[in-house]
Amino acid sequence: MVEKAPFLSCKCIDNMAENRPTPEEIFNLLQRAKSRERSLFVSPVDTEAAMRYGAFVGSVIESHSTLPRAMDHARHLINKTVQAGSSVASGTVILADTMTRSKGRFARAWHAPAGGIWGCLIHANTLLPQSRRFISLATGLSCCEAVREIGLEKALLRWVNDVLFEGRKLAGFLVESFTEPVHGEEFTLVGFGINANNGLFPAELNASSISLGQILAREIDLCTFTALFLSRLAWNFGLLYHEEAKELRGEGFSGRGGQHLLLERWLACSDTVGKRVVYGFDVMTAPQYRADVLGIDADGGLILRLAGGHEKTEYSGEIRYLEPPLLPLP
Amino acid sequence: MSNEIDFDELLSKYKSDPFDYVDVFAVHTGRVSFKVVEGEEVNAASGEWLQVPGTRLYEINRERNPKIIAAQTNGTVAKIYTEFDGQFVEAGEKLMTIKHPLKKKEIIENILKEVLLLFPAPETAKYFFAMDIQSRIEKKGARAVTIEPGEEILTMSLMKRDTPVYYQGQRGVIHSIYFKQGISVARGEPLLGICAPEKLTLIQKIITRVKADWDTDH
Structure with a gap:
């Protein structure tokens, strides 16, 4: 059976833009993900439901050759749309080949030159x-x-969502809420920065960053990889709704032992548990303490053992791995 | 916020009974088993990062998931509802009361909390000032920073998801900051104490008076 794509729209704001994946590509990849999941011998996922829940991601795509900041553009777009008496489509993705005023969390600079995958998803x-x-x-x-x-099977997740390859950062994400001023509707803005074909980093990031192009020793097709990433994002957002619906029906989550399926899959891609880390709310400028990671709790919190053997669970902040591991904490 | 404060009455109240009475409730439904007895001294979480848990107060068991609830405050168990020991209770059932001895600084804060507009934490999370507010505080000091209704004043951070927090309340200066960057604040606990600019003198008067009238730090 061939499934019909839902309402899809591609707005190429700038014909010079290089990164121009289409909603159709994302939808087709999402269908492929569904088929793969369905082909598993025992899949706990209602694949039709998960796909239906997640298909909104990337249903509208705006491609720009340059923007000051994708998150600011998203806020502006939401405001402009709502002031015109309409509502921005949830799942809209804004892409820019370069960004001139990008920033990370707190007041950190974020370098977004040509060759990378820079953008933002708007989620109502x-x-x-x-x-x-x-x-x-x-x-x-x-x-x-x-x-x-x-x-690149060796890619790993560091809590909360840094993607590392052999200890160097491939991608970083910024998740912010935004409430539009007319009706008070809340949106989640998911900013993403993936080092794809960009290979030059500022001196202070050179040792800790890496790009897909550097690892593969060739350039990747930006549109193809962006579509693949967005299709995975669609699938995983679908899983969030899928798990929520199951829990609300009183059926519990789909993972082993009733674990949230997204958490189970996150754990399968992460090497954080067992690491010796330095933790800080803003770990770069204000590292707080060293600890061993004992596990991840049911809400995604990081369970840490500090010096003295006391345990503490953190639900925000960030970590850096301490390598090589030292002797056991006193 | 009133200009009329009967200092003598307030101070005599705290002098005759310099304690807070902190009620402890069931965090959710479940079977309760007490770990302390009446009159026992209890301690709050401690350590630089509050990593040393407080005294174990009770265990609550729901569907074979036991959870230990520890003390959040120092003091003595003044009252314990022993009839609930071993029983199934509803969420929010009062289980015990802890008598917490107040220090001079806490008395000042308690009085100020009665006269300041308190801005509570919308969720249990970590908080930091919005960049504009932070830079104004760094330049002039918090008590010279006036905030307006609707202004973005804080960022709430939970699982690396940052949510702007907008001030709802009357225009005022940031008098008291009750949170520390990097330390989690429970939902409903005050984050800021806001004071109308013209009331700053009154607030200062309260602080001076308590400091002068209170003999010791304890």
Whole structure:
């Protein structure tokens, strides 16, 4: 049976834009993901439902050759649309070949030259708070799965959602909420930065960053990889809704032992558990303490053992791995 | 916020009974088993990162998932509802009361909390000031920073998802900051104490008076 694509729209704002995947490509890849899941001997997923839930991601795509900042553009687009008496399509993706004023969390600079995959997904927030907390994990997982799918099986996730390859950062994400001023509708903006064909990094990031092009020793097709990443994002957002619906029906989550399926899949792609880390709310400028990672709790929190043997679970902040592991913490 | 504060009455109240009475409730439904007895001293979580858990107060078991609830405050168990020991309780059932001795600083904060507009945490999360507010605080100090209704003042961070927090309340200056960057704040706990600019003198008067009238730090 050939499934019909839902309403899809591609707005190429700038004909010079290089990264111009189409919603159809994303939809087709999403269908492929569904078929693969369905072919598993025992899949706990209602694949039709997961696909239906996630298909909104990438249903509208705006491609720009350059933008100051994709997140700012998303906020502007939401405001402009709502002031015109309409509502922005949930799942709209904004892409830019380069960004001139991009930034990371806090006041960190973010370098977004040509060759990378830079952009933002607009998600009208219809998830319950207990599902919303998995959005950051879903975003990193989607990228890690896409990277593995092109053959880089050694890509790993570092809590919360950094994608690393042999210890160097391939991609970073920024998840922010935004409430539009007319009706108070809340959106989640998922900013993504994936080092694809860009190979030059600022001196301070040179040792800790890497791109797909550098690893593969060849350029990748930006549109193809972006479509693959967005299709994984669609699938994983679909899983968030799928798991939420199952839980609300009183059936529990689909993972082993009743674990949230997204968390189970995140854990399968991560090497964080067992690592010795330095933790900080803003770990780059204000590292707080060293600890061993004991596990990830049911809400995605990081269970840590500090010096003295005391355990603490963190639900925000970030970590850096300490390599090589030292002697056991006193 | 009133200009009329009866300092003598307030101070005599705290002098005659310099304690807070902190009620402890069931965090969810389940079977309760107490770990303390009446009169026992309890301690709050401690350590630089609050990594040392407080005294174990009770265990609550729901569907074979036992959870230990630890003390969030120092003090003595003043009252314990022993009739619930071993029983199934509803979420929110009052289980015990802890008598917490107040320090001078806490008395000042308690009085100020009665006269300041408190801005509570919308969710249990970590908070930091919005960049514009942070830069104004760094330049002039918090008490010189006036915030307006609808202004983005904080960012709430939970699982690396940042949500702007907008101030809802009357225009005022940031008098008290109750959170620390990197330390989690429970939902409903105050984040900021806001004061109308013209009331700053009154607030200062309260602080001076308590400091002068209170003999010791404890």
